[in-house]
Amino acid sequence: MVGTPADQAREAVVEAALRRLDLDAKARLLAGQDMWTLSALPEIGLGPLVMSDGPIGVRGVRWSADDPSVALPSPTALAAAWDPGLARRAGVLLAQEARRKGVHVLLAPTVNLHRSPLGGRHFEAYSEDPYLTGRIGAGYVTGVQSGGVGTTVKHFVANDAETDRFTVNNLVSERALRELYLAPFEAIVAGARPWGIMTAYNTVNGTTMTAHHHLVNEVLRGEWGFDGVNVSDWMAARDTVADINGGLDVAMPGPRTVYGAALAGAVRDGKVAEATVDAAVRRVLRLAARVGILDGAEPVVTELPETVDGIGLAREIARRSFVLVRNERGALPLKPNGTVALIGAAARDARVLGGGSATVFPAHVVSPLDGLTAALPEGTLSYAVGADPATELAVADGGFSLTAVCRDTDGQVIGTRPTPGGLIQWMGSDLPDGVTHDTLHTVELTGTFTPRESGPHTFGIKGMGAFTLTVDGTTYFDDVQRPDQDDPFEAFFGAPVPRAQAELTAGETVDVSLTYVVQLPDDIPMRVVTFALAHAEPERAADALIAEAVEAARAADTAVVMVATTDRVESEGFDRTDLHLPGHQDDLVRAVAAANPNTVVVVNSGSPVELPWRDDVAAVLLTWFPGQEGGAALADVLTGAHEPGGRLPTTWGSLADAPVTQVVPADGELRYSEGVFIGYRAWEKAGRTPAYPFGHGLGYTDWTYESLDISPAADGTTARVRLRNTGDRPGREVVQIYVSLAGPDPERPARWLAGFASAEAGPGESAEVTVTLPRRAFEVWDEEAKTWSLVKGSYEITAGRSIADRRLARPINV
Structure with missing residues (x-):
């Protein structure tokens, strides 16, 4: 291994440790010992390596609100800031959080692409554009690893939808x-040297990604030099021999995996070379070092970065990410001392993060109602619910005071744990003190609920198994709740089922209890206790x-x-079937706009909606x-204390017009028949106009x-753009550089993003940005030659505010 003297010294320690391990210890190290950790090997001085989900926060080994984490804006928000430096600062904060929680490796970032707007997990990925995705x-990754914490760039590769994600065979051309x-992964390997990567559930061109020798061993490690x-991905490894030979180092989670004893047995049976196991162990020991x-x-990092103010950075990222796509008649910022009617259930009960494994539990949430109440003069703000986006039950939260009580088969209490909400997710050894999986028989969520509204309250259950639900002394359900689909994560991501309706009075406290009989299925290779008490307030007529x-x-x-x-619209585990806002929200906006022409709509979604x-x-x-901190950031932007700094990282338009929409496999296969035409590339090829184009975003000033000057440079082509703030307040502009062929070519996009940079200037001031366009901007993948090929000819370089708002153009010959 070639590297710095420090790298070489670490490698010597790794090799010495590897020589001291026998086959069984090596095989055991490559298998998770539980949900989040790899085994310690004291005989070589190796501690347990702890991993944790991201990407917006570090959950740690406990999936519970009683172990809070800083919650940053979604990855789509981070990409909307178009600022790799801001992404680096986010990474530094997350490393700080990881160290606080004893985590060594963050399971992030997600750099899959927004191939179709229906992708249910797009809020967790950055963009439809590979260049922007790679830069962010x-x-x-650079930020996280500067704090001494590893990353696992995921999900390698083509995990761009959720439907049948465990089994789908994605058919994708090599080009x-x-x-x-592959482009974002390649850029990150080259530019940030990540210490880990995560292979996906899906199959690509007939080979499962955990066993994909070509893409992992030949491309990722061979061509790119990933070390x-x-x-x-959790439960993705399914074949001992194929996976280890295909380049998979670690099979998670444990304790039951296809590695461990099964891997040692495969070596002894002659099906796997011990040198292959050694190579995987070497990489794990290198990560540990x-x-x-x-x-x-x-360790790589011996001097930690300065401490980051998590609350302040969360607020800054949020306001820098907000995208103002329409602003007629100077509606924003709000006029000083004007009266404001804040409307919508989401203004009171904020949706600050997406559903699924990206979920973390912040210590507090600033809702839009909180933020505007604090920012506006007293007496100028009113609030009305208007419409509720929730069309089903949510996990019990506000008004509940609950404790988890654990009992053994004799009914004796063996442990308790306070629970801030109605969700129980205990994984591996994360159990209340004194409780083990062998002794645990039932868990009772018990406590009180004080309603804020009078009327019929609905209670329900999320999870699979035998439950007893009691509200205010009445038992409403005592039976088994069964899954409605064959997904091992149904208990995590499935919808709550209504089981009771109780007439309650606002302010009058009642007792509630949900008891679960713990049952760990034999076919799940991890020990998890997960269920939730769900609740919905009384429904009122939408018209009223x-x-x-x-x-x-x-x-x-x-x-x-x-x-x-x-979280039933955008979440891990399923794709969307449409882009509509749930409930009666569209009707609400139309009615309010008809009553007040000065209506501002704030859209709280992780990915496009109509x-x-x-x-x-x-x-x-x-x-x-x-x-x-979303509510505080919203107040900053609406009042004009700060500009909305975001630009669209993905195209927004109607589903009927979207060129690429297929996410449902046919006979187990999903054909990427559109080739290289996704996102804005596809919209332009189809000649369709979206609602809001890629890169679009307005500020509070004009530019x-x-x-635009173009000149050759040692590492590519340099574009210099001079611009002027012609408005009456300071501002920030994202200058976007696009490349296009001078003549039409049906095999290539009309244009593509090749670079970007931010400029800041005061009123009347000018600014200049310099953007280096890499050689790759002028290359295509030659499928016959199996290599990148520079396409010589005439190109047009444009600089502007979006893919559709190009202000300056210059020709160039390559």
């Missing part, structure tokens, strides 16, 4: 793989709620309507899933692009 991902789906660990848990090896909102809007100078998705009323309102602000 490299910044993130599309290279130019789109880190390849860990499986890098993060500082292998005796004798100096909208009528109240209309009256509030009519009485105010400005109506601010919050619309949102829910906005059929967008031309009827004064302003539209996209806030993604804005993290725990004039004055000059």
Whole structure:
């Protein structure tokens, strides 16, 4: 291994440790010992290596609200800031959080692409564009690893939808793989040297990714020189021999995996060479040395970065990510001392993050109602629910005071744990003190609920198995709840089932209890106790709620309507079937806009939704899933204390017009028949106009692009752009550089993003940015020659504000 003297010293320690291990110890090290950790090997001074989910926070080994984490905005939000430096700062904070929780490796970032707007997990990925994704991902990885914590760039590769994700065979041309789906991984390996990568559940061109020798051993490790660990997505490893020979180092989770004893047996049977196991163990020990848990090896980071203010950074990222896509008649920022009607259930009960394994539990959340109440003069803000995006039960939260009580088969209490909400997710050894999986028979969530509204409250259960549900002394359910689909993660991501309706009075406390009989299925290779008490407040007629909102809007100078998705619309585990806002939110916006022409709509979603009323309102602000400080950041932007700094990282348009929508496999296969034409590339090829194009975003000032100069450079082509702030307040502009062939070529996109940079200037001031366009911007993958090929000829270089708003152009010959 070639590297610095420190790298060589670490490698010597790794080799010495490897020589001291027998086959069984080596095989055991490559298998998770539980949900989140690899086994310690005291005989060589190796501590347990701990992994944890990200990407917006570090959950740690406990999936519970009683172990809070800083919650940053969603990855789509981070990408919308178009600032690799900001992504790096986010990574530094997450490393700080990881160290606080005893975590060595963060299971992030997700750099899959927004191939179709229906992808259910797109909020967890950055963009539809591979270049933007690679730049933001490299910044993130660099930041995390500068804090001495490893990353696992995921999900390698073509894990761009959720439908049948365990079994789907994605058929992708080699050119599309290279130019789109592999490109962010390649850029991050080259630019940030990640210490880990995670292979996906899916199959690519007939081979499962955990066993994909070509893409892992030949491309990732061979061509790109990746020297880190390849860990499986959880439960993705399914074949001992194929996976280890295909380049998979670690099979997670444990204790039951296809590695461990099975791997040692395969070596003894002659099916796997011990040298192959040694190579995998070497990479794991190298990771352990890098993060500082292998005796004798100096960690990569010996001087930690300065402490980051997590609350302040979460707020900054949020406001820098908000994208103002429409602002007519100067609707924003809000006029000083004007009255504001804030409308929408999402304004009170904020949706700050997406559902699934990306979930963390912040110590507090600033809702839009909280943020605006604090920012606006007293007496100028009113609130109305208007419409609720939730169309089903949510995990019990506000008004509940609950404790988990664990009992053995004799009914004796063996442990308790306070639970801030109604969710129980105990994985591996994360159990209350004194409790083991062998002794645990039942878990009772018991406590009180104080309703904030009178009427019929609905209670339900999320999870699989035998439950007893009691509310205010009445037992409503005592039976078995069974899954409705064959997905091992149904208990995690499935919908709550309504089981009781109780007439309650606001402010009057009642007792509640949900008891679960613990049953660990034999076919799940991890020991997990997971279920939840769910709840919904009394439903009110949609027309009445909208009528109240209309009256509030009519009485105010400005109506601010919050619309949102829910975790049943955007989450891990399923794709979307449409892009509609749930519930009666579209009806709400239309009614409010008819009553008040100065209506501002704030869209709280992680990825595109249809906005059929967008031309009827004064302003539209996209806030993604804005993290725990989202409400404070929203107040900053609406009042004009800060600009909305975001630009779209993905195209927003209607599903009917979207060129690429297929996410459902046919006979187990999903054909990427569009080739290299996804996102804006596909919209332009189809000649369709989206609602809001890639790169679009408005600020609170105006910019004039004055000059564009192109010159050759040692590492590519340099574009220099001079621009001027022609507005009346300071601002920040994202200058985007696109490349296009001078003549049409049906095999290539009309244009593609090749670089970007941010400029800041005060009123009347000018600024200049320099952007280096890499050689790759002028190359294509030659499928016959199996290599990158420079396409010589005439090109046009354009600089502007979006793919559709190009201000300056210059020709260039390559």
